Each structure stands twice: as C-alpha cells, then as structure tokens.
Amino acid sequence: MTNIADRIENLGSAMEPSARLRRLGIGRGAAWLILIAILIVSLFPFWWALRTGLSTNGRLFAGDQSLLPVGYTDNNFERVLGTATEAEILESLGRENTGSFDFLQSLKVSVIVATAITVGQVLFSAMAAYAFARLKFWGRDKLFFLFLSGLMIPPIFTLIPNLVLVKNLGWLNSYPGIIAPFFFMTPFAVFFLRQFFLGISREVEEAALLDGAGHFRTFFGIIVPMSSAPIATLSILTYITAWNEFLWPLVVARAPERQPLTVALGQFTAQQPGTSPDWSGLMAGTLLAALPIIVIFMIFGRKVVDSIGFSGIK
Amino acid sequence: MATVELEALTKIYPGGVKAVNAMSLSIEDGEFVVFVGPSGCGKSTALRMVAGLEEISEGVLRIGGNEMTKVHPRQRDIAMVFQNYALYPHLTVRKNIAYPLKLAKVPKAEMQERVQRTAEILQLSEYLDRKPGALSGGQRQRVAMGRAIVREPSVFLMDEPLSNLDAKLRVYMRSEISRIQRELGVTTIYVTHDQVEAMTMGDRVAVLKGGVLQQADEPSVLYREPSNLFVAGFIGSPAMNLFESSISIGDESISVELGQQSIELPLSYLDERPALRAYDRAPLACGIRPDDVYDAALAPPFEQRVHGQVVILEELGSEIVAHLDVGVTRIDSADSASADTEDDFDTGFIGRFAQQSTVGVGDRIEVALDVGAIHFFDPATGKAIRS
Ligand SMILES: Nc1ncnc2c1ncn2[C@@H]1O[C@H](COP(=O)(O)OP(=O)(O)OP(=O)(O)O)[C@@H](O)[C@H]1O
Ligand SMILES: [Mg+2]
Numbered sequence: 001m002t003n004i005a006d007r008i009e010n011l012g013s014a015m016e017p018s019a020r021l022r023r024l025g026i027g028r029g030a031a032w033l034i035l036i037a038i039l040i041v042s043l044f045p046f047w048w049a050l051r052t053g054l055s056t057n058g059r060l061f062a063g064d065q066s067l068l069p070v071g072y073t074d075n076n077f078e079r080v081l082g083t084a085t086e087a088e089i090l091e092s093l094g095r096e097n098t099g100s101f102d103f104l105q106s107l108k109v110s111v112i113v114a115t116a117i118t119v120g121q122v123l124f125s126a127m128a129a130y131a132f133a134r135l136k137f138w139g140r141d142k143l144f145f146l147f148l149s150g151l152m153i154p155p156i157f158t159l160i161p162n163l164v165l166v167k168n169l170g171w172l173n174s175y176p177g178i179i180a181p182f183f184f185m186t187p188f189a190v191f192f193l194r195q196f197f198l199g200i201s202r203e204v205e206e207a208a209l210l211d212g213a214g215h216f217r218t219f220f221g222i223i224v225p226m227s228s229a230p231i232a233t234l235s236i237l238t239y240i241t242a243w244n245e246f247l248w249p250l251v252v253a254r255a256p257e258r259q260p261l262t263v264a265l266g267q268f269t270a271q272q273p274g275t276s277p278d279w280s281g282l283m284a285g286t287l288l289a290a291l292p293i294i295v296i297f298m299i300f301g302r303k304v305v306d307s308i309g310f311s312g313i314k
Numbered sequence: 315m316a317t318v319e320l321e322a323l324t325k326i327y328p329g330g331v332k333a334v335n336a337m338s339l340s341i342e343d344g345e346f347v348v349f350v351g352p353s354g355c356g357k358s359t360a361l362r363m364v365a366g367l368e369e370i371s372e373g374v375l376r377i378g379g380n381e382m383t384k385v386h387p388r389q390r391d392i393a394m395v396f397q398n399y400a401l402y403p404h405l406t407v408r409k410n411i412a413y414p415l416k417l418a419k420v421p422k423a424e425m426q427e428r429v430q431r432t433a434e435i436l437q438l439s440e441y442l443d444r445k446p447g448a449l450s451g452g453q454r455q456r457v458a459m460g461r462a463i464v465r466e467p468s469v470f471l472m473d474e475p476l477s478n479l480d481a482k483l484r485v486y487m488r489s490e491i492s493r494i495q496r497e498l499g500v501t502t503i504y505v506t507h508d509q510v511e512a513m514t515m516g517d518r519v520a521v522l523k524g525g526v527l528q529q530a531d532e533p534s535v536l537y538r539e540p541s542n543l544f545v546a547g548f549i550g551s552p553a554m555n556l557f558e559s560s561i562s563i564g565d566e567s568i569s570v571e572l573g574q575q576s577i578e579l580p581l582s583y584l585d586e587r588p589a590l591r592a593y594d595r596a597p598l599a600c601g602i603r604p605d606d607v608y609d610a611a612l613a614p615p616f617e618q619r620v621h622g623q624v625v626i627l628e629e630l631g632s633e634i635v636a637h638l639d640v641g642v643t644r645i646d647s648a649d650s651a652s653a654d655t656e657d658d659f660d661t662g663f664i665g666r667f668a669q670q671s672t673v674g675v676g677d678r679i680e681v682a683l684d685v686g687a688i689h690f691f692d693p694a695t696g697k698a699i700r701s
Contacts, residue, residue, distance in 0.1 A: 203400035206367050211461070212388045212417035225404040 046287075053077065053284035060279055076284035101256055101264040103288065109253075110243060110260040110289070112175060117182040117242040122235050125189035126227075130219055132190065133197035134205070144194075150187040156247075163251055173255040182242060189234055196230045197223065236300050243293055261289035316378030316391075316468035316501055317343050318364065324372035325359050325525075333359040335525040336373065341518075344499045346492070347530070348516035350509055351548070356525040357505045358473050364503060365394050365471050378468055393462035394471040397478065399454045401446040401461075407433075408442040411460040418465070432464040435494060452483045459491070463498065470495070470502040476511070488515055509549055513537070521545050538687075543599060543696035546689060547647025552604050552635060552664045554689070557642035559600035561593060561690075570600060570688070573641030577618040579685050589701050590690060598699075599645050599691035604635065606687040607665035609673060610680035618683045622663060624675050634667045638681065645693075 047067075052060065056071035080103050131137075132144045162181050171177030200223065208218045224231065246262040253259050268282035318341040325334040334356040341347050349357040362368040364375060366387030375382045382390050393414070401410050409416075411432055415425045433439045436456040446454055455475060462470055475491070476484045492515050495502050506512055512519045513533040520530035521544070529541040540546035546554045561579075562569045568579040568590075584590055608614035622640035644662025665681050673679050690699040 201398060201400060203396040203398050204402065206365075207394070207396060207400035207461070208402075208413075209367070210365060210387050210392065210394050211414040211465075217417070222402055226402075228404070 049283040049287050052280055053287055055280050057278060057280045076280045077288065079281055080285040080288055101259070101267045103261075103264075103285070105257055106259055106261045106264040107289075109175075109178075109258060110262070111292075113178050113245075113249070113260055114239050114242040116175070116179045118235050118239045120179070120183035121185060121189055121238050121242075122231060124183075125185035125234070126193050126224065126231065127219070128185045129190045129193035130197055130223060133194045135215070148187050148191060151191070159247065159251070162248075166252055172252055173258045175258070177252045178249050178258065178260070181248060182245070189238065192234060193227070193230060196227055200226060232300060236296060239296065240293055261285075265289060317341060317376070318469055318501060318503065319376040320360070320364070320373070321376070322373040323360065323363055323370060323375060325356070325363055325368060326371040333525050334363065334522075337522075337525075337527045338373075339520055339527060339530055341501060341503065344501055346495050346502045346504065346515060346517045348512040348519045349503065349505045349522060350507065350512035350519055351522035351528075353507055355522045357507070357522055359525075360522070361394075361471050361473055361503055361505050364469070365392055366390050367394075390469075391467050392469040392471055393465050393467040394473070395458045395462050395475045397474045399446070399458040399478075401454060401457055403446055406443050406445055407438060407449070407457050407460075410446065410457055411438075411464050414461060414465045428464055432460045435463065435497075436460050451479050452487065455479060455487060456490075459494070463494065466498075466500075468501065470500050470504075472502065472504045474506055475504075476506075477508075484511075491515065510551060513549065519549075521548060523548075539698070539700065540689065541698050541700075543601075543645065543647045543691045546601050546691070546698070550603060552666065553647070554601045554603050555607070555642075555663045556599060556601045556645040556647055556691075557662050558645060558693070559598050559642075560595060561590065561598060563591065563594045570685075572600075572620055573643070575620050575640065577620065577683060577685060579688070583685075587690070587699055587701065589699050593690070593692075593699065597693050599693045599696070601689035601691065602683060603687060604664040604666040606684040607638075607663075608682040608684070609636075609665065609667040609671040610682045611672070612668060612670055614682045616682040616684050618685050619680050620683065621678060621680055624673050624677045624679060627673065627675050631669065633669055634671050634673070636665045636667055636671075636673055638663045638665055638679075640681075 051067065051069050053076050054069035054072055054074065055076075056073050060070060082103060132140060132147075158181070166172060166177045166180060169177070171180065204222065204226070205218055208222050213221060243260075244262060245260075249260050249263045250266075253263060256264065265282060265285050268278045268285060320337050320339045320341075322336040322338050323334060324332070324336050326332050337356075337360055339347070349360060351357055359368060363370050364377075366382070366385065370383050373383070377390055377392070402413065405413065408429055411429050412425055415428060420428070429442075430439070433442055436459055438453070438456055438460060441449060441453060441457075446457060449457065455478075458475065462472075472491075476487050479487060488511060491504075504512075504515060513536070516533060518530055519533055519536055521528040521536070523544050529536060529545045531539075536545065536549050540549060540554075543556060547556055557572070560571050562571075563581075563584070567581060568583060569576050570579060608616060610619055620640050622638035624636050625639050626637040628635040628637075640663045642662050667673065691697060692699060
C-alpha cells in the first residue's frame, strides 16, 4: 500500500511540475508581452483616428498632443453623415464647411462595387481554377503559367490602357466602369483556389460522375461546398481589397454620386486657400468607412485565419 | 442485372504504358468476379475501363448485351465503390446515399423509402444524420456501399474497398459484402491484390499479371489446376512449392527428380497427361502444394518419401508450417511481391503438417508426398502440362 503511494509521489516529483510551470510561465509571459506590444502598435492608429475624429479642429491646430480627444465633440461624425447643423459645423470646424460629400451615397457605391467585384471575381476565379485543376484540354498547363505570369505585372501598368478602354466604352462615372477591371478572375485568386482543388480527392469527383453528375453539377454541388473555407477566405480578402481600392475609382469616377468612400473621403483633404485640412472630419469619415470591414472581419476573421493556415498559403 | 463482356480490352496510357493487354472475359448475370494480381498488374485500369473512367484503347465492352465501349459512364448503369470511399464530406449519410437518386430525379417519397431500406441492409439507420467525418472507417465503407446499392444498378464495381480497414473488420466486411451481393444478385466485379480475399469472395477469380489475364476460374479450380507457373505461385498461402526437375519414363514407373532425390509416379499418370511424354529427360518445372506434403512420422497414407532438414517452423496452433531444405532449386513464379517478402528464408519447399507433428528446427525428417497432386509446367512458357 504505502509502497504504491510512495511511488506515485515519486512519479509526481520526477516531473517537477512547479519547475516546468515556471519555465512555461516565463516563456508565456514573454510571448504575451510581445503580443501586447504588437497589439498596441497596430491598434494605436485606430485610437489616434478616433481621438482626432472626436476633437475640435481648431484645438487640434493649437498643437495639443494629448492622447485624449482635445475639445471633445461628436459633431465631426454628424458632419460626415450630414446630420450636423450650421452652428455645429462652425463650432467643430471653426469655419464654413468646404469639403463635404454625401456619405450614404458613397457608402452605397462602395457596397455595390465591392459586392459585385467579390461575387464576380470569386465565381469566375473558382470556375477557372477548376478548369485549370481538373479539365483536360490542350495547352492547359502552359496557359496556366502564362496566366500566372500576370501576377508579375504591376497594376499601375494597366491603369492607362484600362482607362482608355473604359472611356471608349462610355463607362466613365458608371458602375460597370468602376467594377469591370476587377470583375473577372485575378491570377492570385485562380492560383489560390487551384491549389486547393488539386488537393481534393479525384475519387470524389469520379464518384459524382458515376452518380450521374455532369461538370457543372460536380462543380457547384460537390467542389464548391467542399471548398467553402478557402472560398470564404478569398471572398473576404477580395471584399476588403475592393473596398479599399482607391486609384482606379479615383480616375474613372469623377462624378460625386459615383465615388466610393475611399475617393469621396479625399474631399476633406482638399485644401481651400487660406484654410488648413479638415483633419477631424477626415478621421471621423475614415473610421466610419472602415466600420463595415471591421465588422466583416470580426465575424469571419477566424475562418480566414483557419483557412490560410489550412491551405498552407503564407 | 446484366452480363458483362470484355472482348480483347486494351488500355494504352499516354506515354505508351500498356496497362491492360487484350483482356477477354465473359461475366455472367449475378456473378461475383474478382480481379486479383500483384500491384501494378492493371486490375484497377481494367475495372475503370468497365466503369468508363478510363477510355478503352482497343477492344469491345458489353454490358447486358449492349455495346458500352464509348458510352458515357452515367449511361452504363453501374455503381462503383472506391478504395478511399469517396464520400461527399459536406453531406450527411442520408444525403450521401440519396445523391444518385436525387440526380436521377427519383420522387421524394420513393427516395426516402429506398434510402431507409438501404440503411437497414447495411445497419446504418442510426447514423443517417451524421456526416462522414463523424464515422469510423467501417461505417464509412458501408455508406459507400449504400450509395452503390441504393441505385439498384446492373453492375457493381469495387476497387479494393476493404484495404483501408484493419484485419478483423476486413474479414467481417468480406462476408458482409458477399452476403449483400448474394441477396441482391447484382453482377459484381471486385478488385483486390489479396489472394485470400479473392478466393473467399469470388464465384470466379481472374488472375492478372502485367496487364495480361492469366486464368479466370472458380477458386477451387484455380487452386487445383493452375494453368501456369504464375497462377500456381500466386494462389494459395503458403505458396506452392515450385522447383526445377526432370522426369524419366521407365518401364514400370515415372521417376521424378527432386534435387538429388527422386520419387516414383505410376505410369497411369501418363494416361491423364500424355503431353508429359514429350518431356522425358528434359528440364521441367515441378510443383506441389504444402498441403500435399505430410510429416511421414504421422503415418500418412502416401508412400513416396523425401528427406529434408527443417530450417524454420511456424507453429500456427491448428497446423505447423515447416520450411524444409530438400536440396531442390526453387523457381521464382515471377510474383515479385511474395518473392520480396519471403526471399530471406525461402528454401523452396514448405510442408503444412498437422498439429500433432513433433518436428523441431534442425531435425532431418522424412516427408510423404501425395504424388497425385503434383503439377508439371513447361519451363520455357510456364504453361501447365495437363493434357
Ligand atoms: N494515368 C496513368 N498513366 C500512365 N500509366 C498509368 C496510369 N495509371 C496507371 N498506370 C500504369 O498502369 C499499370 C497498371 O496500373 P493499375 O493502377 O491498373 O494497377 P493495379 O493492378 O490496380 O495496382 P494496385 O494493386 O497497386 O492498385 C501500372 O504499371 C501503372 O503504372
Ligand atoms: Mg489499383
């Protein structure tokens, strides 16, 4: 009896739990410190934007470096949303409102553009990726590598040709014009999904074929649902990229009612002679514009991270 | 339900590999045929040609009397069970099984009823609402079977469906598949590289080697009358003893040489195999199954004896497998797989003794041979000398 009890005790001390815990504790502590530091560094800009957005413009220019809002006001957000009165504008801005835009209209443009681009790009990329992964046709692999080499062309190279094309199509200041260059597949999206499709067991597709499914059925009924994780990832990444796109809409959408948020926010930096930029308005607007993306990421972020780890990309 | 006819079926892969070479086989309605052979012999390729997953390079395929050589897999009315089950991971068991019916636009009520019935046959009823990820290997295997059964196809094709299961479950599923196949009476082609599986399951077993069909017969015929050296060495475990030999036909008997020793066969043996006369005093391949080698100490009713030394003993409880050195030169039956694994201690002569045997390693013993069960093969062509 006592013998066994002794042995169990010996076993316990052999592992020296306290020492192990301590070692683990130091490692963990360091990891946590680093993580917290990274967190602060990455969150600080958001805080600074919020702090500036809640400040009065005039006080900002007095050079107040406080970490907290200076001359706290929520007028800036109201200004951006167009719900502020003249008096409130004067109070927060210190002058007449010069750079203003229809926030809700631009929000609508951003949502329509990003949604259309995401749907189009993911759908067409997935179909192309499937073709490159599975269908047999002449010159398939050569074509794929040619297509991949598109990754190496900086987007700026295609800006002017695309602009000329869209202009000739009469699509300036229109949704098709803003969406078109991004609507079809991109090399990265095709590459990303093709890698995943290649990993799907061929037997599953053969089973579907014998069960009576054609290519389209197999693709939409089997392959796409089986790839929901990478497709969700790609969708979110595409949505964020489309949401943040600045240069292209800037050149094709001159009309205010077709400007997405990224472009429209530029209004705040448009300087009038003798005045200074409306920093607090810009920050308030930027925060509001980023809000939908932050929400999307909070909901789906986990899935994205999982899937990126899973597919071995990055 | 249908017959399947393979007529000189040939598959040449791009790159020139001739995976299946002019394979001809006629499978009867309701028959369970097993394709067996070593790895890479073309079993899967032959099956996939029947399924329509591989194009047929040459030859003709008929199912139920209709030519199917170029017909789309969907129209062949076949169902296939894959080695890795190939279940749809995002669908529940119920939907997996129902999938082929859904595509065939079977009415909802009938579909449910058929899925239910299939699940009962396979004892899957309680798992219907689970996804494949939450099933054990054996259960997944049964779902795969269910997806094939539910369609009531005219032909089942199975490519090593049990190879991912552990030994015990494999034995159980073997009998399950046989039972279901008998109950449904559906023509079945089953691929395996395991000759025990082939022999226990098949009504007929087709042995392939290097893309060429060697012999297709009932298991007992395959065992008793292998048509060539390869089949003789491949079928049966432990494998048949095959060694170089020669015969001399005397006035009263035939003398068969076993290394330095010899045994006598009655002249009447030639009546059954007149072709053997041509091999008088010529080199020859001789074969005898371990089952026909007896421990002489147990007084078996056979008179012909040979001496040998016990090299290795495998005591299996019900029997004793003795590897003997009798001084013969072993012949490789070209079954590379078994040659690889047994080379180290292959003496070329194995006896399967009753458990009462008291032989020990190193003993010089006498064994009795059932000479009636001896096989002769042409050493050049490998063909059995039987006529
Ligand atoms: N797609 C292909 N292209 C070229 N050669 C192939 C292809 N598939 C199989 N082969 C070759 O054809 C031969 C037969 O292959 P098969 O898959 O039919 O063998 P198997 O008998 O099923 O073997 P295993 O027991 O290992 O599954 C092999 O030599 C193989 O290398
Ligand atoms: Mg195979």
